Amino acid sequence: MTTNSLENRTAFITGASSGLGLRFAHMLAQAGARVALAARRTERLEAEVAAIRAAGGQATAIALDVANADAIGAAMDEAQAALGPLSILINxxxxxxxxxxxSLPLDRLDQTFDVNVRAVYIAAREAARRMIDSGVAAQGDARIINIASIAGSVQLPGLTAYCASKAAVVSMTKGLAREWAARLIAVNAIAPGYIETEINADWFATAPGRAQIDGFARRRLMDDDALDQTLMLLAGPAARFITGSIITVDDGQSL
Incomplete structure (x- = not known):
């Protein structure tokens, strides 16, 4: 197996219908992984699964709202039944x-923590259980990658709830890495800076959004491929000795 090969690995990606999650799914498939694309918008997933299969990859679409805690384990079981034992989780x-x-309504606060924190914790736990039970962990092939943010260490105006949720992901990543170290499960996080996605595109099209970009050290947003190599590092064999790490990829935006 080459350094970047993910052949015979099964990856489960949440939020895979657009943005980073969708790109991650295609990247992992290109590296040889069997990929389960999980999201609420299944009509989008089916089209992307078809594209991956047309390119010679293996993929399946999984309907999942991560805010529904009871659905996460069942979704992973569905993915394993279709693609084989889970090796990689991308939260x-x-x-x-x-x-x-x-002014933030309490239901929005609850949603932020349900999706950004609670779901990440539950998905990591459900994935770890399956990786242990299948023997993938004992083989040293278990990878859990949480997508944090520079917001986990930098306070951004008007985003206190989001920043707090991502700080929780950073702490959680280190805690789970320590807890599962003896199980050989590598738990790491990527802390990206701003890449234009569906979540932020409208904001960066406004005058204040453009002013924010002008305040970055390099006065730009990152390209779509900014996280590719970090993802491949943490998902593949090279992460055998990497756990509990938070890798910041932000083009100096947090400076």
Missing amino acids: NAGVSGEGSAL
């Missing part, structure tokens, strides 16, 4: 939690 699904602390 990517997230919401913006945008709003000032004085």
Whole structure:
């Protein structure tokens, strides 16, 4: 197996219908992984699964709302039945939690933590259980990658709830890595800076959004491929000795 090969690995990606999650699914498939694309918008998933299969890959679409805690384990069982034992989890699904602390409705606060924190914790736990039971963990092939953010260490205006949720993901990643170290499950996180996605595109089209970009050290958003190599590092054999790491990829935006 070459360094970047993910042949005979099964990956489960949440929030895979658009943005980073969709790109991750295609990247992993190109590297040889069998990929389960999980999201609420199944009509989008079916089209992407067809594209992956047309390119010679193996993929399946899984309907999943990660806010429904009881559905996560069942979704992973469905993925395993279709593609084989789970090796890689990409905890990517997230919401913006945008709003000032004085005006953010409590249901939006709850949603932010349900999706960005609670679902990440439950998905990691359900994945770890399956990786242990199948023997994937004992083989040293178990990878859990949480998508955090520079917001986990930098306070962004109007995003206090989001920043708090991503700080929780950072802490959770380190805690789970320590807890499962003896099980040989590698738990790491990527903390990206701003890449234009469906979540933020409208904001960056506004005058204040463009002003924010002008305030970055390099006065730009990152390209779509900014996280590709970090993802492949953490998902593949090279991560055998990497666990509990938070890798920031932000083009200097947090400077």
